[in-house]
Amino acid sequence: MGHVHTHAPLTASGVQRRRLTVVLVLTLGALTAEVVGAALSGSLALLADAGHMATDAAGIALALGAVTLAQRPARGRRTFGWQRVEILAAVANGLLLLAVAGYVLVEAVRRIGHRPEIGSDLMLVVAGIGLAVNLVSLAVLHGGRGASLNLRGAYLEVLADAFGSVAVIVAAVVIATTGWTAADVIASVVIGVLVLPRAWHLLREALDVLLETAPRGVDLDEVRAHMLEVDGVLGVHDLHAWTITSGLPVLSAHVVVTEEALASGHGGRVLDSLCECLGEHFDMEHCTFQLEGEAHAGHEAPVHD
Numbered sequence: 001m002g003h004v005h006t007h008a009p010l011t012a013s014g015v016q017r018r019r020l021t022v023v024l025v026l027t028l029g030a031l032t033a034e035v036v037g038a039a040l041s042g043s044l045a046l047l048a049d050a051g052h053m054a055t056d057a058a059g060i061a062l063a064l065g066a067v068t069l070a071q072r073p074a075r076g077r078r079t080f081g082w083q084r085v086e087i088l089a090a091v092a093n094g095l096l097l098l099a100v101a102g103y104v105l106v107e108a109v110r111r112i113g114h115r116p117e118i119g120s121d122l123m124l125v126v127a128g129i130g131l132a133v134n135l136v137s138l139a140v141l142h143g144g145r146g147a148s149l150n151l152r153g154a155y156l157e158v159l160a161d162a163f164g165s166v167a168v169i170v171a172a173v174v175i176a177t178t179g180w181t182a183a184d185v186i187a188s189v190v191i192g193v194l195v196l197p198r199a200w201h202l203l204r205e206a207l208d209v210l211l212e213t214a215p216r217g218v219d220l221d222e223v224r225a226h227m228l229e230v231d232g233v234l235g236v237h238d239l240h241a242w243t244i245t246s247g248l249p250v251l252s253a254h255v256v257v258t259e260e261a262l263a264s265g266h267g268g269r270v271l272d273s274l275c276e277c278l279g280e281h282f283d284m285e286h287c288t289f290q291l292e293g294e295a296h297a298g299h300e301a302p303v304h305d
């Protein structure tokens with residue numbers, strides 16, 4: 001006997017598609033300005049920030065593509081549809097960030113000891129434009145950053161971009177007032193260092209989903225304890241909780257109930273109580289339960305939790 005409470009097919013990031021589209025357009029505009037500005041001014045820091053923005057644009061485009069695929073209905077062998085594509089996009093985004101950080105740091109080391117000509121005025125203007133775009137993008141993404149891994153990744157990317165733009169502005173001011181061009185290299189290193197921990201954090205969260213670890217904030221021992229408090233439940237085993245995509249946690253369990261509950265047809269009441277318990281206490285609405293009598297234990301696999 002089992003019960004499944006299904007979610008609506010719309011993923012958490014699906015409702016945020018408009019936010020991602022607006023930020024993508026803004027980011028592409030700022031990226032174009034920074035690439036042209038880096039070429040004309042000779043600034044590595046501005047080029048680093050442009051590269052960072054390029055990964056932002058690629059990541060947001062991937063997120064939009066993933067959102068679109070995730071809305072396709074489940075059919076055939078894909079019983080959850082394409083919803084996991086969102087997580088794959090987050091992994092690709094994290095890997096892109098690592099690649100950009102590595103390039104910027106290597107190029108910064110290569111420039112140590114050199115004194116390139118840098119147009120600080122143009123560098124300052126373009127970095128100011130980039131910062132303004134970052135701030136607008138942060139405002140657009142702020143409301144949905146907790147709803148989706150892709151949105152959270154985009155928000156963190158734009159936030160780091162804002163810090164990167166500030167670093168470029170500071171470097172431009174230092175070069176303009178003192179002529180110390182090494183400030184450009186230092187700003188490049190700062191941007192590269194900002195990217196690394198953020199990329200790792202995004203990758204770790206996405207890999208946790210792919211490895212089907214329990215959702216953050218869900219303690220399975222606590223879940224089991226709550227389930228055992230339901231009238232008629234004697235034991236819980238084969239308890240698993242994982243995440244399909246952002247906003248879609250799922251849970252399955254074998255639940256041992258009294259023979260009286262099964263014989264009297266009260267299994268439906270037990271199922272309703274279990275779903276109500278997990279929905280209220282753990283926000284786990286997509287659950288599958290197998291109800292078993294005490295005598296069924298002899299038919300179970302020898303190893304189960």
